[in-house]
Amino acid sequence: MAKQSTASERKKQITIRGLGGLETVSGLKLGFNRHLHFTLVKDRNVATMRDYYLALAHIVRDHLVGRWIRTQQYYYDKDPKRIYYLSLEFYIGRTLQNTMINLGLESSCDEAMYQLGLDIEELEEIEDDAGLGNGGLGRLAACFLDSMATLGLAAYGYGIRYEYGIFNQKIKDGWQVEEADDWLRHGNPWEKARPEYVLPVYFYGRVLHTKDGVKWIDAEVVLAIPYDTPVPGYLNNTVNTMRLWSAKAPNDFHLHHFNVGDYIQAVLDRNLAENISRVLYPNDNFFEGKELRLKQEYFVVAASLQDIIRRFKASKFSRKDVKNCFDSFADKVAIQLNDTHPALAIPELMRILMDIEKIGWDQAWKITKNTFAYTNHTILPEALERWPVDLFEKLLPRHLEIIYEINQRHLHKIRSLYPGDDQRLRRMSLVEEDGEKKINMAHLCIVGSHAVNGVAKIHSKIIKEQVFKDFSDIEPVKFQNKTNGITPRRWLLLCNPGLAALIAEKIGGDYIKDMNQLQKLHAYVNNDGFIHDVTSVKQENKVKLASLLEKEYGIKINMSSIFDVHVKRIHEYKRQLMNCLYIIVMYNRIRKEPNKNFVPRTVMIGGKDEAHQDLETCQPIAPSVCSVPLLSDIKLLLAIIWLS
Incomplete structure (x- = not known):
């Protein structure tokens, strides 16, 4: 998807991510062209988008190498x-975007690609x-x-x-098909x-x-x-x-x-x-x-x-x-x-x-x-x-x-x-x-x-x-x-930059390395302005997801509905069956009281099934993506193939 963020939004994201300024843009452009020429042996007349991704990856990697060597030297010395x-x-x-953020290079790389007539988000999507x-x-x-x-x-x-990682999943006629x-x-x-x-x-x-x-x-x-x-x-x-x-x-x-x-x-x-x-x-x-x-x-x-x-x-x-x-x-x-x-x-x-x-x-x-x-x-x-x-x-x-x-x-x-x-x-x-x-x-x-x-x-x-x-x-x-944790760099800065920037405006950007600082947000629990801003970020993210679904599957969903998302491997204890039963319960409630004012809800379920399943005992219950209107109050979006 092409970028649609405004200049102010990009400025917020740059602030939260602690990214470098534009002083290295010219160097990045030179490095990009150098790798395109000497590493990939291409010029702009014949280069593909993958070549551009690889050239960008190599200039980011260049910024890693010195730090990598010095880190190992430090460990040896100490x-x-x-x-x-x-x-x-x-x-x-x-790896690309995560590395740019951790090195503080994303804004400079973004600007360098823009000046070269390239969309950095399109390049990021090429990476396997x-x-x-x-x-x-x-x-x-x-x-x-x-x-x-x-x-x-x-x-x-x-x-x-591994030469071959977790299988790619395709859905054909309601069935999961594995691809290497x-x-x-x-x-x-x-x-x-x-x-x-x-x-x-x-x-x-x-x-x-x-x-x-x-x-x-x-x-x-x-x-x-x-x-x-x-x-x-x-x-x-x-x-x-x-x-x-x-x-x-x-x-x-x-x-x-x-x-x-x-x-x-x-x-x-x-x-x-x-x-x-x-x-x-x-x-x-x-x-x-x-x-x-x-x-x-x-x-x-x-x-x-x-x-x-x-x-x-x-x-x-x-x-x-x-x-x-x-x-x-x-x-x-x-x-x-x-x-x-x-x-x-x-x-x-x-x-x-x-x-x-x-x-x-x-x-x-x-x-x-x-x-x-x-x-x-x-x-x-x-x-x-x-x-x-x-x-x-x-x-x-x-x-x-x-x-x-x-x-x-x-x-x-x-x-x-x-x-x-x-x-x-x-x-x-x-x-x-x-x-x-x-x-x-x-x-x-x-x-x-x-x-x-x-x-x-x-x-x-x-x-x-x-x-x-x-x-x-x-x-x-x-x-x-030891309760499971996640890295907030990938799962907040990358996945939800709008929310990350909003939090940084209130408590500063250091929380990305010390999540205990999120307790400072207690002071804004009853702050109408902050709550409104959080709601706006959520709505913007819902619009992006809805646009993606329409583009990929031709399905329009209610962007004002509750988005109820369940993405896990298909397994008994992951509770997909329980979720399906709950959807049926909600549907029956609507049928029982059709005049009641129910909050619209869009349910999305997705996940891979383990490839060792015996397909002869399996029955599909839904095609890969279908939208079933329930009385006009609720839409059920199933992105699931149930094999058990």
Whole structure:
């Protein structure tokens, strides 16, 4: 959509966002033309809109690079404790506008593009989403990285560079159709490949116990190539790093028998290794025990821990006492496990400390437990990871041995606290033996971490008092609550700039870095002028949404009605069915009292269904978008495909 904001509105937005003035506009224009010419090898006669987007992205990235390098130099000089956030999902989304705001460049870039005859909003729309997550878990990870950079913390995100992110959803004849999210097809201007830090990750093989220690032999190797993405803080010159790993087969992959036929097949078989980073599993709160998924989980863990230990050993602190440096590992390294997906980090660190660094069990376990903390995201039984022992034994034989040893020592402790209570032992074991033998990954995370948190007060209470009560009875202090938060930069400045500017007029713009300052708005609760201004901002936003719906779907809606919006993944506990029932209730109330003065309401429901659903059991209840007039008082807008 083309810009329609007035000069005064733009001035307000510039004030709230703390953006730079116009003194850099000429430099930005020069940089834009330079990148168009030298980076993209185009001129204005043949350049496409995507070329213009890429040129703009590169000049913004230029302003990141110096800050990025200086931030990492500062961390090396000061050697602070580093935070490592391990997650199989990072729902980053688009980067350009968020980066311009955090660097204070948006107004200058806006003006530079305007002088070049380009609309910056059109360029922003060209960027592909980095949809490397399914929902809340992946978006929380992205928000944490933004917040930690804004707080100036030495933080790093570790994940997988999926070639295909969360599927694109199309609605055809009332049915959901999934399309691959080839988000890298045009390249990614924000990432920097780091092949010099490539690391080996091993699978399969067998374990030997020798007089010199335990050896994991005959394993297959997959290379992990890191790609770094800068994570800028808000107007503080801090730029942290998100490192995503891409799987690559080594050059000698299966090339043991060199003849033409075997050579061709060996090259083709490289895909088996490189599939590890091919696609994000599109499951939201549902566990699928697939071998590829377990490979993904170990792949990110093994590569990340090697990288973390390399950085730890290279620090000034460790180089002073290399021999005993691991004694203080947990004082310098904090690793947060985002759900159970990276749970294998616990036995992996134990393996590294014992088998490679030759540290005894007791010391290695103390280091491991003091290093890790675990965030639980769900209590749904179908979502909790329980991996079959047979698969573990085939894929990660050494890790299974370590998990068995952790479990044996854990159960010995429980037995000493509750002698004769076999049911408690069964409930608390890391190894479940009812039916197929499985490893309970949540139990592994709890036993191997020094802190466990839920993501909402009621969630954390259920974890502590019901789901993991046996564990919290023994270590109640370990169980905490950390209510989910979001970054106000993306979810206020970007999503609702009018409201952000209005708040800044009343309490100043610093609240964007300190949301506690919003309490100052209590003074305006009964201020008629402020309430009127808030209402105006809301109405302007409703007009924009209504215009978008009319443009995309040809549907006109009542802009004076209540907009009732429900956008979530399609799932029982997300309450879409409850919402549909409520809509029916409202409709029946109108039918019962047709002369009553009901407030008009427009209901919008949208969301993706998990792609693993059995379509044969599904029935569509509505086309992708339909407007059903209910007596002339209410319109029901369904942007939903219900598959359950």
